Amino acid sequence: MQLKKIDNLYIQLKRDIVHGALPQGQALKQTQLAMRYGVSRIPIRDTLQRLKNEGWLVNHGKSGVMIRPLNANDAEDLYLMRLHIEPMLLAHAIPNINFETLGKAKDILQQLQTNEQRDILQQGELNWQFHRCLYLPAQRPALFETVAQLHRLCGRYIGFQEMKLDYLPHSQDEHKALLIAISTQDSQEANRVLNEHIRIAGEQLVNYLRHSV
């Protein structure tokens, strides 16, 4: 068994949040969710706590949680932090990236390329897998975990990132450029590309949120 039951619950809940299948701005009822997903309240509570800790839910009243409202400021901050932290992590990683890692990254890139009609959440997951695979060799658990958390938070905005602006091809180009820079051990160029990659994605998202939400 690769994926535990509770992980499925977690994924389903996230999916339903992204798809807008759950009420916004009001407290989520444990009993209601328990019925919806066919489990008891205990695993629901576990999952809610997890999603709260990951920033997808926020407190509502004294002891309830609700779906975190999206806003441009938060998005801006998330990308600003990524801009400051991820290059550090990549810099640590580059000297340790071998051909296996590069190959793995290429495989993920290909999956992103070919399966464009995939579920939006899975697309986001693949994108993270790509970055994650390049960051892991850094062997900096604390840095890595914070970056992972920032990606999880950004994942909340995944529905917007791709929706209008045909962002994916552009993003893919940057991914490729990044791999080339890394494979030639050109730290400076890799850093530049990653910076642009994050900056552009952030700008586009924030811009969209400011003007239309």
Place this chain on the structure above:
Amino acid sequence: MQLKKIDNLYIQLKRDIVHGALPQGQALKQTQLAMRYGVSRIPIRDTLQRLKNEGWLVNHGKSGVMIRPLNANDAEDLYLMRLHIEPMLLAHAIPNINFETLGKAKDILQQLQTNEQRDILQQGELNWQFHRCLYLPAQRPALFETVAQLHRLCGRYIGFQEMKLDYLPHSQDEHKALLIAISTQDSQEANRVLNEHIRIAGEQLVNYLRHSV
């Protein structure tokens, strides 16, 4: 009721971790903890998950958790990230800091000053309250929450920060300098002081961890 029951459990557990009262390097047993704190396993599980999400615990085996081992690399990364992120947050905050906020900060400073014999964890908590009080006016939830998380993680090292090097007076001087810079709306100076404050604390901690653990 200001503090919920589960928060007490959380505090107690953290305290016992800092004080070395719980076994390191092996899985913590839910039943054992439940007996120790006189509750059932349910709230224990909640607290363990919370502490895991906050980085104080890590996975052990397939479904257990253990106390996260301390190491210099992690500490270095934590302070490195604080160094990059906190100044941004403070910069946002400064224009919004009024006399009430300054007064509150001074009160906390005083508490830190007078009660030097306080419990080490409470000392750490006061230190965070000081920073927190200056960061809140920024009204940047995403930035703030990440900074809060980094402080929580740093809190794991609190037992070391003060133990040997008589760090507290130095830290207090920097706190005062920071308040002065803020009250004169000197953003640049505030930024400089905060930078030093974090850098020095980080360097001393990392240095200590590298040489003696």
Place this chain on the structure above:
DNA sequence: CATAAATAATTTGTATACAAAAATAAAACG
């Protein structure tokens, strides 16, 4: 004797039931 397979023990995960707390509705009072 080392390794693998099977079994037994422990430990975690989840359902149900009940207690505590919070949110809502109703009643009292100005």
Place this chain on the structure above:
DNA sequence: CGTTTTATTTTTGTATACAAATTATTTATG
């Protein structure tokens, strides 16, 4: 009427009991 108090309902928090999974131990096998 609007506001505060009290009562009712709903919802969450926790204990207990049991199922599922993991870990430890034993037994079998080369």
